Amino acid sequence: MALSRVMRLPLELQFETYYHLDVTDLLAVSHISRYWRAIVLADRRWNTWFDMILDPNTKRTAREILAELQVMDSIPKRTLVYLCLNTQCYYCCNDTAHLFLPLLKRICCECLSPEDHSVTSLSAALTKYDLREKDAKSLIVLQTPNKQVKLVSMLAAKELAIQKFGGQDKLENHLQARKDRSRQAYESRLSEYNAAVTERERLEATGDASKAEAFNLKSKKISKSPPQIPAILKEPYTTHRYQEVSIMHANFLVIQPDNTVVAQSLVFCEICLLISEVRPMDAPHPNLMRPSLLPAHEYEMHYARMADSCQGYTDTDGICAACLNRYAIEFKQDELDG
Known part of the structure; x- marks a missing residue:
């Protein structure tokens, strides 16, 4: 009823009402209808507020940092603005300047554990949880400054896999069965390789040069080098540097009594x-x-x-x-x- 009365107002009054809304209420307004969502998304103030976010240590803007990590398109400006309206760690509620970009959360250095918040390459995460690239469209993918590695959160990839396979138990059963098949195939190839190497060494030890020379590993479809351990059986490669790349230090935004927004630093x-x-x-x-x-x-x-x-x-x-x-x-x- 209240919304219908607002919609009957002239457009000028509707916009005047809109611009008196608190920043934190704009997200709720965007869910009212397509009309109001279009207004919220077209609001130029998002650019102004976004440009107020910067690293207080290096004075680099969020725009520069996100452009370097190549996530300007995957992290909406309004999402980062909402994130910077709060300073509390997601877990312990202490104030922190750390933004953990792969999960879009403020997480302090004490709560940012390498085990729970490990960051690895996109390919390693997809392999570990049996995902495809098309499945990972919802993941935030960061590019290292040298543009050699695409990084994702292992926790985010796991949550995506749990959704895909219908629960954590089903995911674990599926991954265990997949590991068992890979381990069995790997051990079979390794056994064949070792047997072939042993036979060639035996022929060379007997001194029968002609038979030893005739024995060709390739003719028995055996590789000249030991088979590689499948990626599914390896733990994804993670380093502390990957996690450092994923952390953005940022100031925070404050809504003043006159409904204007100012930037402050901890x-x-x-x-x-x-x-x-x-x-x-x-x-x-x-x-x-x-x-x-x-x-x-x-x-x-x-x-x-x-x-x-x-x-x-x-x-x-x-x-x-x-x-x-x-x-x-x-x-x-x-x-x-x-």
């Missing part, structure tokens, strides 16, 4: 940084946080402890926690005072 607490400089090398590095949370963090974790007395014991760096905190606060204050 920051470190300066006092935490000062403390980490005088702590032992194995001390945990301070976490990134939103700038808006910084004052509360400094008050609760630092300024509220200025009156703490010395705890009477020291860490390996020779300063107790209370004294270390006070030292960092005074040092920061000296910098502010010039």
